[in-house]
Amino acid sequence: MFFLHFIKFLAIINAYGYLCLGISGDKGLIIGMWKPALIFTVTEIPRSPANYYNNVSKSLTPSSVPLTSISSDPKNNVVFASIGDSIFAFQNFTIWQNESSASFSVAFKGKSIPLGQIAFDYISNNLYWCDSPLNWIAMKPAYVDNITIYKIIVYTDLKQPEGIALDPEDGLMFFSDNEPKSRIQKASMDGKNRSVIVYTSLIRILVLSVDATNNLLYWADIGRQTLEVSNYDGSNRLVLRRNNNVDVIGLHYSQNMLHTVSAGSRVLFGVDTISGSELYNVEVTEAQPFTVHVYDAEVSNSYNDSCSTHSCQHMCVNSPTGATCLCAEDYKLSSDAMTCTEHSLFYEKGFIVSNATAFTMLNVHSVNGQQDTIKYLSVPSVSIEAFAVDTNLHLIYFVDSNSNTLKELSIVTRQTRTLASILSARDLVFDWIGNLLRWIDLSQSNIQVFTINSGTISTIYSGLEQPVSLTVDAHNGYLFWIPGTSTKSNLQGNWNGSAHGIIVSSANLDNPSSLHYDVTSHRIYWLDNSRIKSSMINGFDIKTYNRNTFGATMTIVYKVDINGAYYTFTFF
Incomplete structure (x- = not known):
């Protein structure tokens, strides 16, 4: 298990242009870094070039620990981070990382260490992750302490899954698998109704992100060095931007912008999703930026949570057809479609x-x-x-x-x-x-x-x-x-x-x-x-x-x- 040691410090990142004064409220960018391992926050959401962006860092111990993906639940002030073989939940989080009551706990232990995105379902409060070496996608209730309550929802015809993004309002999940040929698939959030939506001219897709308002899917192809977009069914595919010699391994869509990071080039930059033009570009000197996530506690979405009136024993997801109960590994759904019974003495896998x-x-x-x-x-x-x-x-x-x-x-x-x-x-x-x-x-x-x-x-x-x-x-x-x-x-x-x-x-x-x-x-x-x-x-x-x-x-x-x-x- 990795132990986290916090060291706070303020730093200034030099860019160019003019000062961006930022937007009031608890919002900004969270960047996961390697070598040394840091949780790095920019205390505003950049939208244009600036001379200064205030930022705060917290170091992780050991400093060699791999931090591969970040997601969040701003309405509950929680940030999830895939660190080593575990997914941690940071409670009472603020973008300034100065809350004295902040704490962390293990949301799940047993995830393989190599690359694999995590994603949070903000309607049903479920946490999803890709496990690339084990060739599956799994989920669990984010706020259930019992780490044995999880379910592997996609595991057949899947090899090296690495990118995942959710649209909880439409009950959809998007994911990439990269062997033997890279492709992007769509499924219900229970893993059913799978279909391949993009399968040509792809090399390796590490990260996905969605524009849930306009039903658009974004991804970075580290092999082609491109940022691309398509409709949810894979139609109207477009190369938004070509990143010459810049390998994007982290991106997140928010309000007509893609925020991206490159570990090799040590840069954080934003791209306009309408024109494909670069809006800001920041050199990151503290460490290698590996993942980026927009944290915005001011966003208020109106949606129907069909699971709120569904008494599922283990977990519930909002699928396109409504609330669906799921049972943890080694359990099966009873005839009432809500309670779970042990399938056998042994584990499923x-x-x-x-x-x-x-x-x-x-x-x-x-x-x-x-x-x-x-x-x-x-x-x-x-x-x-x-x-x-x-x-x-x-x-x-x-x-x-x-x-x-x-x-x-x-x-x-x-x-x-x-x-x-x-x-x-x-x-x-x-x-x-x-x-x-x-x-x-x-x-x-x-x-x-x-x-x-x-x-x-x-x-x-x-x-x-x-x-x-x-x-x-x-x-x-x-x-x-x-x-x-x-x-x-x-x-x-x-x-x-x-x-x-x-x-x-x-x-x-x-x-x-x-x-x-x-x-x-x-x-x-x-x-x-x-x-x-x-x-x-x-x-x-x-x-x-x-x-x-x-x-x-x-x-x-x-x-x-x-x-x-x-x-x-x-x-x-």
Whole structure:
């Protein structure tokens, strides 16, 4: 967790032109800065060139902490900031940052640190954020202290989401995802009714902002170095301004102006949204400006809050069709469409481990430091040798070495049933495409398959050299394993038992173990002595990762991104 240390000071930013006297009231610009980390406020909203802009700064400790996005709720004097792996709420905020009763709290912990905008729904009081490495968009009630009350609302067909903007009055959400090709999508604020509105001539969209009055969407393309605008349906797209050699990574629309910042160029500048002309340009010397947000406590919007009369147990959003109740992760909406009931003992997304008689699940947010309750599912009178999971049907398949049987456990009902008798098994893997279970039979040195639909067992490969560490590429029908001989290599076969071959020879390996196929990167990962290595499924492009895993017996790679960043869980 990052701890915030406040240091106040006033500074003067030199620009050009004349003095802008500002507008009375609690309004101005909030700028999040890096290197060192600062919350920097300009105590007015610039509209034209000026010699001076008063500003106030508060430093963050440690100074290296990444502050990536800011949003606000001026009617309640609250500012939200994405700092490191958490979203903080700063209460009793003023643009002068001089309120003695100001405080801060953690609104959510467990957000991935890399880039990803946050946005506040000022009607329903919900907080939204993009999690780029985990490839999802999530939300939670902003003022509910329980950080486990959140919901992932967009996660399918989404890769590297980074920009998000809301129009709460129309019940709409806009977001960008940037891999493999950048695009901008629109959806209801519950994540439903998705449609792609812009998908051509985009490189990378980090930030979005809306003009809710005129139904216009603005964005900055850091690759094309442009500021652009379109209607909410993507029509009438226009390049508002080309920023030669200036990479805009933060912008916010307000009253016919775009306020923007560039970390590389260290500038804050404003653009007229009618003409595209630059209205002011300020050099920022204190640190690298990374995000900008207009804070205006004087703005008074008239709107209908359909959620105010809707008694949702967990959370409510204003969708285009009216109030919609949502339930937190691992809960489902009851028949009354308002209350929530636990869907199953385990989390909707997480990591399952076992000992001999129980399964335990960690929430996927544990990779980012969120502390959640560890959930246990005991299975008495068994000895769990190996297991695999069907996430769609909420089933755990496992080998019981006490009875030498293959069994099925329902996570929802917690009931167990026997599927088949077997001789021995290790490295059980589930093929969700063919609805098959495969494992290594050590007693006969072969690989067997159980067809779940028919309940039959057959042998795929026999006479192998003590195979270990089975993994599967279900989409392409490939199996991978390591022969347990002194000369070890990584082998590849097929689900139908056709000829198998070496993909990584012993010359490129020391002591490989724990093969794992990652469906995101289409690569095979394994432990090799005290390092993690990977290759393409044909054995090409072998990589070694600089992470010491001395003593580890198993590793799982989770959600590898386009740059090769990944989460690993190692077991000792």
